[in-house]
Amino acid sequence: MKKIISTGKGGVGKTTTISTVATMMAREGKRVIVFDTDPSMNLAMTLGIPFLETPTITEHKAEISEELEAEGVVRIGREVIEEHSRVNRDGIRVVVMGAIPEGGGGCLCSAISLVKILLSYLDSPDCSEKYDVAFVDSQAGPEILGRGLAREFDCNVILTEPTPKSAEVSRQVVKLARDLDVRNNLLIVNKSEDDADIVRVSGMVGLTPACTVRVRYDRAVIQADWDNRLLVDAYPESGAVADIRGVMKRMEELAGM
């Protein structure tokens, strides 16, 4: 199973990119599981699963921890995943980590640890349900890498806007990804209106233009959000969809799919 994470500043296009690529892959027949580890959790909704129908790991973390401790992940990992996730109409299984339930309600450390346990179970030979690829749509900023979630992942997809502040967050992300032995970094300069962004932004982030892809700024992406539809369904002929298809190809090459 290939493991791919999306990282970068808030609002740069992580969820748009992951939901679109996951959908394209699922429609090509790949078995896809996605984890939303962003406390703002809108990946499930983007993939067509209503907010109120989405169970979260944080809601049930005490019960999940107890079960895993008592039974062991090999015995009940699959059950835990099935019980705390939903499958969308493209067959993508969506696991949502969730947010801190109340003000002053502590941190997300234990929920992230559970996600790590479930991911390593999915990746192990003991796992009885096989996926070709697992995506993790992360929260804004480099923090998720600081928590070690992406250790030895096949690909870190770093989303950035063509601005210095966004590129600075991506530069920090690249540094942490190296510490975690992430195998490949793929930089996406999203909402780009200028070919020159590839060289300028990759230089600032500290990666080469060869591992950088541009996705153009396209109103269709925003319109699809307003329409509450998947970009690929609402605007299949849009420039953004064509560019994201290119992103998928690069991702597949880098991750060896």
Ligand SMILES: Nc1ncnc2c1ncn2[C@@H]1O[C@H](COP(=O)(O)OP(=O)(O)O)[C@@H](O)[C@H]1O
């Ligand atoms: N290529 C693009 N062109 C125009 N708008 C975009 C593009 N990519 C994303 N957006 C818009 O930017 C906003 C943030 O995107 P989102 O994927 O939610 O970012 P993130 O998950 O990184 O916070 C959304 O309103 C989305 O419609």
Ligand SMILES: [Mg+2]
């Ligand atoms: Mg997001």
